[in-house]
Amino acid sequence: MTEYAVEAENIKLYYGKRQVLDVEQFRLRYNEVTALIGPNGAGKSTLLQVLALLQRPASGKLRILGEEVAPGKELALRRRMAVVFQEPLLLDTTVFNNVAAGLSLRGCKKSEIKARVWKWLELFGIESLARRPARLLSGGESQRVSLARAFVLEPEVLFLDEPFSYLDHPTRRALTADLGDILQATRISTVMVTHDYNDLPLLADKVAVMLEGKIVQCCTPEELFANPADPAVAALLGMDNGRRKPAATFS
Known part of the structure; x- marks a missing residue:
């Protein structure tokens, strides 16, 4: 190797x-x-x-x-792999659903998705934003969501x-x-x-x-x-x- x-x-x-x-x-x-x-x-x-x-x-x-x-x-x-760009590219849905999107596409079980998403929401300090629509986030909050969405995939x-x-x-x-x-x-x-x-x-x-x-x-x-x-x-x-x-x- x-x-x-x-x-x-x-x-x-x-x-x-x-x-x-x-x-x-x-x-x-x-x-x-x-x-x-x-x-x-x-x-x-x-x-x-x-x-x-x-x-x-x-x-x-x-x-x-x-x-x-x-x-x-x-x-x-x-x-x-995972990529995070300069500008957050978020879906028009909640923070939780944004972070979960990649796992859902990969067919992960709901229990696994929930556990992994909450883990990364907490690590990036945005667990309190889980149900907030992405369009209402600040720039810093949006980029934390983008990073959590990348890390949750465990690239x-x-x-x-x-x-x-x-x-x-x-x-x-x-x-x-x-x-x-x-x-x-x-x-x-x-x-x-x-x-x-x-x-x-x-x-x-x-x-x-x-x-x-x-x-x-x-x-x-x-x-x-x-x-x-x-x-x-x-x-x-x-x-x-x-x-x-x-x-x-x-x-």
Whole structure:
């Protein structure tokens, strides 16, 4: 068995004649969280979509959970993964039914659905909202529902595409802390895109820095801030002469 939940080699993707991805190698170990960071347009979300089998690259090799990705295998692999996007995509029903939807589609027994849904409602602190219509939720509440809906499926790989980007600062801080605790407890293999570099030590085991569609550095958060690969990476992190600027500069 491979030690990697996700492996990608020589991934290339084009939009028309413009190359948007040129990733030589990406690896996500089992039970680790890797954050993708970089400026706008660097290809972070595009790479996440390729890894989550939501886009097909022009060329390259992908292995997910030890299986080579090929036509005919994608649907079965997708059922072993979960994705949370920037904007919550909730059904026009109650919070409980939103979180239960995936389990119902998979034919789980009602007793199992009830137990699993309540577990994740409680872990994300939204059990009191169980009967509330999703359309009446705040942004932070909606994103907690989206996360609970992903975790309730007990995925083997989780993809998070900037789930906090539209939240105000206090809401983002609270949800980040809760998510960090849950990721530590569950150890689900996770790829996440984030712009909030202050959260990297809390959330991520590894950080992959992307510039112009390429991964230019991959290491631990501590190694990244101690030794950025080049001036462009240092500038991205808000570093000046090897020192980090105040957090507000790049949060």
